[in-house]
Amino acid sequence: MDTGFIDLDILLTRIRHPQSKVYFLDAVKAYKAGALRGALTSAWVALVYDLIAKYRELSALGDAAATAFLMSWDNATNSGDIGKLLQLEGSILEDATANTQVVNRIARTHLDRLREDRHLCAHPAFSAEADLFEPSSELVRLHLVNAVDLVLSQEPLQGKAIFDLYDVDVQSPGFPAAHERILDYVEQRYLARVRAQNVRNFGTVLAKSLLKGVPAQWEPLHRKIIPSLVAIRDRAAHAWADVSAAIVRLVDNLEPLDRPRAIAFIAAFPDFWPRLQEPTRTALQETIDNADPAAIIDYRILAGVTVPQFRAALLSLINGLTRQQLADAIASQPLVDLWAKVVAEYQASGSWRGSEANFRDLITPFAERLSSQQLDQVLDAVIGNGQNWDAAETHTLLLGLLRSARLADRPTPDARNRFYQHIYRMRRTDKYSDVLTFLQSDGWLLPAPERAVDD
Template sequence: MDSGFIDLDILLTRIRNAQSKVYFLDAVKAYKAGALRASMTSAWVALVYDLIAKYRELSALGDAAATAFLHSWDNATVAGDIAKLLQLEASILEDATANTQVVNRIARTHLERLREDRHLCAHPAFSAEAELFEPSAELVRLHLVNAVDLVLSREPLQGKAIFDLYDVDVQSSGFPTAYERILDYVEQRYLARVRAQNIRNFGTVLAKSLLKGVPAQWEPLHRKIVPSLVALRERAAQTWPDVSHAIVALIDNLAPEHRPRAIVFLAAFPDFWPLLLEPTRTALQMTVENADPAALADYRILAGVTLPHFRAGLLAVIAALDDEHLAEAITAQPLADLWPRAVASYAASSSFRGSEANFRDLIAPFSGRLSSQQLDQLLDAVIETGQNWDAAETDTLLLGVLRNATAADRPTPEARNRFYQHIRRRHRVGKYEDVLAFLRSDGWALPPPEPEPED
């Protein structure tokens, strides 16, 4: 941008902070009056003031680096420690680049020139020449434009602090758990006010967590980390190509022990599959085909069953799971492809207490996820055996699952009729009174009794 064509009065309107604008107005007035050294000095004062104001905004958002600098600055101000304040002023550009990252490295180069020229203007001792330093009008105007363009007009975008903030936040109870709310939250809190370079780095950190399990404290937070990365893909799309490139490189270079994680990652981000090297794809497919159902270290790998490249192999793994490992897999993630095994195992329960345990371990985790057809299968499984329909807690457990179904996903009238006729014949209508009342709440009516079957 050519500084010679910029109206300085219009430049003033771009300054965010009102007090910074007051200080910068002194620089503009001095420039127009021909007091070029005074203009340069006032521009530096406005710049330092604005950086401090930005630090206060970042500190309020939890930026530890900004808070640490302000602590030193405010303590020196209260104590009247001029030497310390001069030291902090001299180091503020370095701090703003290296620690808070309010200023990027290219901007720092331009602003350091402003600081050097300001010293020549304000301190004759800085000049080796016998005459006072006399900046040209073009040089001063350039510095004024740079000060506004590079700092005074900009929001205080977060830098490295984003990682520390996210680390604490994602482990807290205040971080959302619902998928859509996570997208909105991450966009507003972590993407809207962060430099593009740091957003790219943030995406790489999230991907490393999913692919390599680092940092360790994020391991239980898979269901928060995945939508956080989705938020970056959808709400910071301009940075996604660079993030994607880094992720592909990560997957192509994964150690063998991390390949199951790559399969889990691809289940959430299937668009990466065609971007991988052919040897990588082969290694991942062999990882699935050679998986031992009795020795799975991470049941999340079963999420890859949704991908055609892994489906046959993982369906074979699911079919080979014993009931104990099936329950562990469902606890890890109640995938739709685990439901047929779950409901079949529950239907075959062989004791009252075993039936109740099977319901809790194999059925209850699917609550809120079942379709009308699957709820039909559940009602049929309840009446499959006396160990199920006559177990003491079955009616309560069943009612809990039914209540979590959407109105569109409730059992069909045919399945309800079968269920009612069975418990009527078994004289258990009273036991299932609350279940029947709920099933009738959407207009279904009890069918007329069927004739008793002949012995």
């Protein structure tokens, strides 16, 4: 590196932490005064102080490795244990490389040289000729520039601690559930403060979770894991090429038992399909074509219904699901292509209690996802079967579903009119009064009632 034309005063403006700047200013003053040994000593002090400051920031974010080092450092400081402090100071570059990963291995090589030259300057070390070590101005300037470029000007980016932090976070109630909010959250909390290499590793770990079911505690969380991986694709494009290459290798080498996971993965990331080896595509297609509805245990395979190559076979598979299988599939993921069978199953409810169970298990999981047309179908299914409209809990279940819909997705006036006329004829307007009140809240008016039938 040619450091001869670098203005050290400008270098000072690049230092993030104010106190680190104060310590580094001592090094610059010493350099300008010709006290080169003092400049290197002050540069090392500024570097160590800045690493400790970065550790405090990382510890506040939950980095366990940073917290452990700081605990030792603070305990030694409070007890005046000089020997321990010297030991920690001597090991801080190793810790920053191996544990917190604040420093990468190339940077550590340069910083180790600063530490070694600082030792020669700060201690009475003599050469064989009894000459006191005297660094050249070029060497000192190089060390000053490296200290700023490699540490003092850098954000305290997280290293491998991202995996432990994410593991706890994604299982917590504070992790977002909505797709777009997950993208923003993962970008701001993880991607913006993590080293590029760790972003690539993070993406591979997420993909392994979706494709191989590891770690096991993430298994029920695939609806959060998928958007987390999408965040890397859309918000960390610099890392996605390496991540996607690793994913292709994973899919091409999956065990047969993991192929349903791969089908669900392709549904979420269809761009991977043409990148797979031909034998892999054949195996996935045959997995679907030969699937037995009676033997299905991993309902994530149904997500592949959005992939053109899989659609016909999976629609046939969906049509063959039993009522319990349908409920289990919806619990796994309420896919829009399950809706037609859901409505038909609810429409055909054979008892009051069965109707209520069908509404809770089959229809309610689609809350907040239904279009105006689909809500029309629900209203028509309610009035189309006496086991539905006369069941004790239907009005409560229906009101909850309607309230979850966006204003633009509420039922059409025609469907509301049909619903009102039926419950009026059946003398159930009192039972459904709350539903009718809600339906009128956006300006819909009750139509003139048709003649009610006798009980």
